[in-house]
Amino acid sequence: MARISLPRMFYWDHLERDLPTPEMVQSNKAHIIVDDADPALKDLLEDAEYYASDAMDQLPAGLKASAKATVRAIRKVTGL
Structure with a gap:
């Protein structure tokens, strides 16, 4: 299993919307670390792709x- 370092802002936004979220293995001030084998990783990726799309231009710049x-972080490690 590989570890993926994710930005905190989107991870917490996703979690607070009660969506399937990968379990946090570790965290620091800037990142949340998750395992690449977590079954909820795909849900997080799909949600992040939608938020990153042009359809969500009204989002705050930091969240986008x-x-x-x-x-980028998920694709770099998993190749999804």
């Missing part, structure tokens, strides 16, 4: 940037 960084 965090969603884009989440997509």
Whole structure:
């Protein structure tokens, strides 16, 4: 299993909306660490892709940037 370092902002936004969220393995001030084998990772990726899309231009810039960084981090490790 590989670990994925995700930005905190989008992770917490996703979790607070009561969506399936990967379990936090570790955290620090900037990132949440999750396992790439967590079954909820796909839900997080799909949600991040939607938030990062042009359809969500009304989002605060920081949240949209965090969603884009989440997509990059997951794809870098998993190749999804």
